[in-house]
Amino acid sequence: MAVLPDLSVDIGGLKLKNPVITASGTFGYGTELTPFFDPSLLGAIIVKGLSLKPIPGNPPPRIAETPCGLLNAIGLANIGIQAFIEEKLPMLTKIEAPVITNIYGHTVKEYADLAKKIEKVEGIAAIEINISCPNVEKGGMAFGTDPDTAAMVTGQVVSNTTKPVVVKLTPNVTDITTIARAVESAGAQAISVTNAILGMAVDVTTRRPKLANIVGGLSGPAIKPIALYLVHKVVAAVRIPVIGLGGIMDYRDALEFLLVGARAIQVGTANFVNPKTAIEIVHGLTDFCSREKISNINQIIGGLKTI
């Protein structure tokens, strides 16, 4: 009987039994996909982005399919942090994988307030900050596109929690490494790369945009090469662990991100297509390591051969 390979990784002090995490907004509040598999078997789960107050979301149509991709403008619809803590979190205690909450604020203060609320709650292992949203304080500019505001948000969350803080970066910037360095300096323990890429689709018959919001975030296999490139750049720019995501559909996609240097990966859009994707990736990585006689997944991470 062969010894199973060790898939465990360390993300800024957060120990994961394997590097497979479900991405925010694609795994509900954590228990919706339990009819398909046991989330306890995953490295971690990240729940739907939470705000201080409930957000109703955008008018429909909110999604449109494009070649190998999904455009969405859900509008961060969520039940709010309080309802999450009261109604959803108790059900998550049965899940043995770490639960990470993704948070979203309209102002820097809202991010700080969310961190304070989460700090008091047991059963939440870490916080992922979504900084690719419009900043009303700054007149519509996104937090995540300016290194100073990105650092400010990160610093406010870090100073209000003892839990590891992951910052999820937007790809919609000229140079993602400046943002990555800024959030690292502000105390982030890890960085997720990348959130969805802004995009559009048009119905030529009606001459209307396919999304009521006109623009949306593109995800799915269509963005994987871009996501890999951005992970590659960020890994070279910072010392803290990078979590890779963008179009991962199977374990081979996951391996590409690990080889480029991601310490863990997130499965997003694939959960919609095949709800078992994340667990199939765990099994796929296990089998791959066994086959290739790799005893520890860390031997793969950053193992990209360029010469």
Next chain:
Amino acid sequence: MVEETVALKSNQQIGTNIWLMEFRSTLLASHAKPGQFLMVHLGERTKDPLLRRPFSIHGIQDGDKVMILYNVVGAGTSLLSALKEHDIISVIGPLGNGFTLPRPSEKAILVGGGTGLAPLFFLAQVLQKDQRNTVTLFLGFPTSQEVVRIQQLKDLGVNLSLTTEDGSLGIKGVVTDLLDQRLSNKGTTKPVIYACGPPPMLKTVAQKATTLSLRSYVSLEGYMACGLGICLGCAVKAAHGETKPYYYVCQDGPVFPSGMIDWEVL
């Protein structure tokens, strides 16, 4: 709810752009209720088209045969229509709430526009099995070219009336004309209305139901990525005074009491 890989029994064109697909699944057939739907993906895990497509369950036959009636409208359904007997698809279901059946004393009127017939056939199957009431079914199509499944509906024993917009079959007009006529007959019992079809048709049905204080249920479509309540793509605006701003077709529906929906924006 299950995820199953099934081999097709048949997949045939039965009208202009209209296809009927059949496969066997004891599990799905035994759990499915009229009005529920399936998320279907081509057997090979294609990345284009990427997402599953939602289809209402058209009917259950011979105990374990599941039927899907669908319109070929885009790339996904076009590829689906090319599948042959023994080809493989992946199916998740049954999903959604399904129709609330009428009480034994109530008469059911089913109103379908085009392939809105899809879930109503299953409802008619179930209601006709329960012999207490003959189901009244009004169906409307653009032309006779789109009229499908008529013999099968007659075999079920439903009381069927047809309209076509060009008058090439049945009564010339739209299906809600038939409903108008019927509702103007002051009957003894108030019927329950079940409708599926294009949004303008459903809106007309909803207005009539409100005016006459009738119970009515509409089956809605929505763009959805997962069908499982996760992507939050399939939002429909809730009527004023409802507890939520949006309902989700996949979880709160696809069948809604017509009063729950804000018809101004649908």
